[in-house]
Amino acid sequence: MKNKILMLLISLFTLNAMAQWQPAGDKIKTSWSEKIDVDNVLPEYPRPMMERADWQNLNGLWEYAITKAGTAQPETFDGDILVPFAVESSLSGVQKSVGYENELWYKRPFTVPSSWKNKKVLLHFGAVDWRSDIWVNDIKVGTHEGGYSPFSFDVTPFLNKSGEQKLVVKVWDPSERGYQPRGKQTSTPKGIWYTPVTGIWQTVWLEPVNEKFIKNVRSVPNIDNQNLKVEVFTCGTDFGDYYEIVVKDGETTVSTAKAASGQAVEVAVPSPKLWSPGSPFLYDLEVKLYSSGKVVDEVDSYFAMRKISTKRDANGIVRLQLNNKDLFQFGPLDQGWWPDGLYTAPTDEALKYDIIKTKDFGFNMIRKHVKVEPARWYTHCDQLGILVWQDMPNGDRSPHWQNRQYFDGTELKRSAESEANYRTEWKGIMNFLYSHPSIVCWVPFNEAWGQFKTEEIVEWTKTYDPSRLVNPASGGNHYPVGDMLDLHNYPGPEMYLYDASRATVLGEYGGIGLALEGHLWATDRNWGYIQFKNSEQVTDKYVEYAEQLLKMAKSGFSAAVYTQTTDVEGEVNGLMTYDRKVIKLDELRVRGINRKVCNVLSDK
Numbered sequence: 001m002k003n004k005i006l007m008l009l010i011s012l013f014t015l016n017a018m019a020q021w022q023p024a025g026d027k028i029k030t031s032w033s034e035k036i037d038v039d040n041v042l043p044e045y046p047r048p049m050m051e052r053a054d055w056q057n058l059n060g061l062w063e064y065a066i067t068k069a070g071t072a073q074p075e076t077f078d079g080d081i082l083v084p085f086a087v088e089s090s091l092s093g094v095q096k097s098v099g100y101e102n103e104l105w106y107k108r109p110f111t112v113p114s115s116w117k118n119k120k121v122l123l124h125f126g127a128v129d130w131r132s133d134i135w136v137n138d139i140k141v142g143t144h145e146g147g148y149s150p151f152s153f154d155v156t157p158f159l160n161k162s163g164e165q166k167l168v169v170k171v172w173d174p175s176e177r178g179y180q181p182r183g184k185q186t187s188t189p190k191g192i193w194y195t196p197v198t199g200i201w202q203t204v205w206l207e208p209v210n211e212k213f214i215k216n217v218r219s220v221p222n223i224d225n226q227n228l229k230v231e232v233f234t235c236g237t238d239f240g241d242y243y244e245i246v247v248k249d250g251e252t253t254v255s256t257a258k259a260a261s262g263q264a265v266e267v268a269v270p271s272p273k274l275w276s277p278g279s280p281f282l283y284d285l286e287v288k289l290y291s292s293g294k295v296v297d298e299v300d301s302y303f304a305m306r307k308i309s310t311k312r313d314a315n316g317i318v319r320l321q322l323n324n325k326d327l328f329q330f331g332p333l334d335q336g337w338w339p340d341g342l343y344t345a346p347t348d349e350a351l352k353y354d355i356i357k358t359k360d361f362g363f364n365m366i367r368k369h370v371k372v373e374p375a376r377w378y379t380h381c382d383q384l385g386i387l388v389w390q391d392m393p394n395g396d397r398s399p400h401w402q403n404r405q406y407f408d409g410t411e412l413k414r415s416a417e418s419e420a421n422y423r424t425e426w427k428g429i430m431n432f433l434y435s436h437p438s439i440v441c442w443v444p445f446n447e448a449w450g451q452f453k454t455e456e457i458v459e460w461t462k463t464y465d466p467s468r469l470v471n472p473a474s475g476g477n478h479y480p481v482g483d484m485l486d487l488h489n490y491p492g493p494e495m496y497l498y499d500a501s502r503a504t505v506l507g508e509y510g511g512i513g514l515a516l517e518g519h520l521w522a523t524d525r526n527w528g529y530i531q532f533k534n535s536e537q538v539t540d541k542y543v544e545y546a547e548q549l550l551k552m553a554k555s556g557f558s559a560a561v562y563t564q565t566t567d568v569e570g571e572v573n574g575l576m577t578y579d580r581k582v583i584k585l586d587e588l589r590v591r592g593i594n595r596k597v598c599n600v601l602s603d604k
Helices: 002-020 031-035 348-360 375-384 416-433 454-464 535-555 587-598
Strands: 060-068 079-083 102-111 120-125 131-136 139-145 151-154 164-172 204-209 213-222 227-235 242-249 252-260 265-268 283-291 294-303 308-312 318-322 329-334 365-368 387-391 439-443 484-488 503-510 557-563
Touching (some): 031 348, 079 102, 120 131, 139 151, 213 283, 213 294, 227 242, 252 265, 318 557, 329 387, 329 587, 416 454, 535 557, 535 587
Parallel strands (some): 329 365, 365 387, 387 439, 484 503, 503 557
Antiparallel strands (some): 102 164, 120 151, 131 139, 213 227, 242 252, 283 294, 308 318
16 A cells, blocks of 8 residues: 555656646757656766766756846746756756846755765766856855866765755856857857757766765777776875776776876787777776775776877878778768757757767768767767767857968957866866767867967867877868868868868868758748758759769868758758758668768778
C-alpha cells in the first residue's frame, strides 16, 4: 500500500511539473522536443573527458525573474523556466527577450546527499551567457564572464549543515551592445544574425571531491614517438603526492606511468592504433591521485593516437595531413542552432544526430562556426570519427574587410577590457577542449569580425597548442601567419588567391537555398546565396560545385567547407531543414560526390 501511495505521489508531482512547463511560442520544433522530461533534462554525464562516478544534475525547473539591471534580487519571481534552455528559447517555457537594460535571475533549492559528508562540493556550470553572479544560501560565491567556457566554484563553506540549500544566479548579457564574444546573436535578428541567447544554456551540476582532487587532465599524442604526454592538474596537493595513469585498450593494460603532482609524464603507446574518420579508435585512460600511499581521487578519461600536420606534396602544394598522410578535409559549416532550444539541443540524441548525418553525407570534417558546443558534442565527434575546425565566437566591432588580397590596412584597436576578455575566453575555450582528438584546427577569427592583432593572437595560439593547426582568419583579412590561407566565396568554389608557403583552403562556399513550407522559422524573409524550387535542382547544383571543387583540389585547395548543415532561422541553405525533419538534397548523390572529394588526394 505504501508503495502505491508513493507511486501516486510521484505521478502527481510529475503531472504538476508538466502542467507548469510547456514549450513556448508557435515556431517550428524538432521531434526531440516531444521527448523532454522536465524531471530528467539532459541527464547524461556532462564532462566525459574526465568522468567521476558521483554527481548530481541540477537541470530542470527553476524560478526566474527579469528585472531592471542594477536592482536588487526580486522578492517574487515571474514563474518557472526549464534549465538549461536560454530564456529566449521555446524550450525554456518562457521565450522572452531580456536585453541590455535588464538582468535575468534564477533561483532553485537543492539538497546535498548525506553520502557526500566530509567532501568538498563543486558547483559546475557548462556555460552561461554572459556575465553571471552566483549566490549559495544568500552568500555571493563568485562571478564569471564568458558565454562559452565552463566554470565552477567550491561552495562547501557556504552550505548549510543539512537540509535544503538555496542557489541564485544573476545574468546580464549585452548582446551586440557589448564587446564580448557572441557569435551570431543580435537583438534584431535578420539575415545571418539570430535570436539572442541569454543565461544558462548548458548543464548545471554538483560534484563531490576530496580535499585533494584532480582538476583537469590534458593529453597530447605523438604517433611518431609512440607515446602520450599527460599533464594532470590538481588542487590541494602537497609535496610527496603523486598520480598514476593507466592506458587501456579495452580490458588490456597497454602501459602505466607515475609522476609527482605538478609534473608532466610521457607514457608509451607501442604500435598505436591510429584514430581517423574511417577508424576512430579511442584508448581508455585511468588517472588516480595518491597521497600518503592512498588513492584520494580517480577519474576516467580517454585519448586517441592521431597527428595533424602539413607537408608539401610532389607538386609543391602544401597539403593537410592526418597521421602523416595527405587528406583533403571536407565538411559543412555547422552553426549548432536549434529552432526550439536555440544554442541548446533538446536531447543528447539530437546533439549527436547532426554529427551522424554529417558522416552519412560522406563528409570527414565539421567546421564548428562561431560557437562552442557542450563537451558531449566533442565526445560524440571523437567516438564517431569526424575532424573538427573550432572557431572562436566573434565579438566586438569589425575593421575594414579585405578578402581578395593580403591585408595592408589598420586593424581594429580594441579597448584594453575587450582585448583582455577575448584572450581570457579564447584560452578558456582551448583549455576546455584541449584533449579532444577530433579537434584538429583552431580558428581565432572569422572574416573580419572582431579581428585584431592577428599575428600576435595566431602566434600565441600556435605556441599554446603546437599539436594542432591554426587557421588565422577564415575568409578574413589575410596575414602570412598560421598554417593556412582561408578563402570564402559564394555561391560556387573559386581559388582567387594561392599561398605557396601554407595550405590554401576554401573556408566557406555554397549556400544553396531551398525553402520548404511547413519547415520554416519565418515565412516571409527566407534567403540563400542562390535559391531553387525543388530538391533535384539543389542537388544538381551541389554536385556541380563539388565537381568543380574536385578539380581545384588537385590544383591547390587542401580543404573546403560547404555552407551549411541545417537551415538556421531565416537562412534556408541547409542540407537539412532547421527542424531536422527533412533532408533537402538527394543523400545518395551527395554522399557519392562527397566521398570522391574527401578521397581526391589519397586516390592520386
